Amino acid sequence: MTHDHPAASERAASRPFGRLLTAMVTPFTADGSLDLDGAARLATHLVDAEGNDALVVNGTTGESPTTTDAEKEHLIRAVVEAVGDRAQVVAGVGTNDTRHTIELAGAAEKAGANGLLVVTPYYSKPPQGGLLRHFTAVADATGLPVMLYDIPHRAGVAIATDTLVRLAEHGRIVAVKDAKGDLTATSWVTSRSDLAIYSGDDAMTLPTLAIGGVGLVGTSTHFTGALTKQMIERYDAGDAAAALALHRRLLPLFTGIFRTQGTILVKAGLKASGLPAGPVRSPLVDATADEIAQLRADCTAAGLDLP
Template structure:
């Protein structure tokens, strides 16, 4: 799949989920679980695409080999039915290029590249980073603008220049600045995907085309209905669905999104497993609130595991550096 073969308006579809990386109880990689979860997201939650090895996939604490294994498992499970986007971003341009090439070799349909974090490069360095990765890899790229995590925003002028690259086709926008995003949609043809679930509908109103979501693990179909309603011109219906989903748009992020997402998936009997340190498992109080949030959005979470069992992962699985 090349950039030129994609729909330029929505190159990766409308609804994508930033998938968690399932681990076994001992903290090692669960590739079978990754395949089953990806299948569920496509077949039952109506996802057009899946982002593997992103922030919600705990990319900060998985090895390069684990990233490759997870990507290949997901590609084998759903690669003929959905866009599979590999998260390859690091704060080292050379390492990012290596991961991008590995993703291309594995058969990924695109790459997600986050702004370099911690070292806080100037805008010239930000542009160099993205352009270099795009030059060295043949896959279409979605850049990821999330200054709350990286410490550096991609300025509008930089975004406009990046859009000139034939393989930089989209941006996952978690900047939270609707005015700047409106300038981006006005000045260039990058496909904008919301990177903040609660801002998906507002972003659609200024030119965004979809979302890379997290509550979409369990609320994907409803989120897609909201996007479809807006695109069909039924703003009232889209707003109604937005209001219905607000409790989970906010609730999944009362602590780190992956923590509560994995808790919700485990309660539903879906592959997830523990998180890796320094993250820690959801507490019983957090799970109780998560149940309330999901119920308010129309989903009663199951009891495949208990809240105490989820919390006990943190106490019983000392899985630093665990690998498959």
């Protein structure tokens, strides 16, 4: 079954997690342990000051490869308690082990998450049939809506368009975080399914909206959230020129946040701003003085101040 390109009003109705989500970093204390009070304060800032409709916790930006299953559950509970009355909390639960992913999904649901982010099983490079079985098994095992995470440059394999279309038939698979970087493939998905497409690359948000996407799961949005949401809202209102102006303004930070691994620069920027962050866990390393100076320059170029 094919669908016409959705109008703005139809897109608004098909946004299961709102317009703007930030993949939140996980604050740690100076000794590297989990900072739950800091996580609550950061979540509050991201929702109340930056305008996020939802937060993703336990994603790669949240250093999920280095946090234990118990830490993941504690983090979900802390963020839900802090902002759950006014924003959704989406829990990253994806691994390259279907059974472990299902266990994490169950724990996230019990901890109060509103949705799940399930990344393509990484490193194993399963065939499309394996991806179909993996995602379906996770969705079958939960009562929560699922956002797939298509990021082939990290996972090693893409979710093919035909596979996405088949997965869209599942009642709980409702969205994709699209970091594939292939707007043609994404166009086919939006034309052949009702999946809500969220850009997984900050700088691709506006182009993704133009082909039927609905929003962003961002990284630079720790700092650009309010303006990025305004960009999406201007596009939805039919003011493409205003949206483009905001896109061009924010481009230095949309891209600059990834000059090194995004978590590293986000935590550096948060620390400079007096917000909870703490150090990164190995194998990541904290930002150098030169990297922090470049981050400040990128913020200035985007018209934002970083202390």
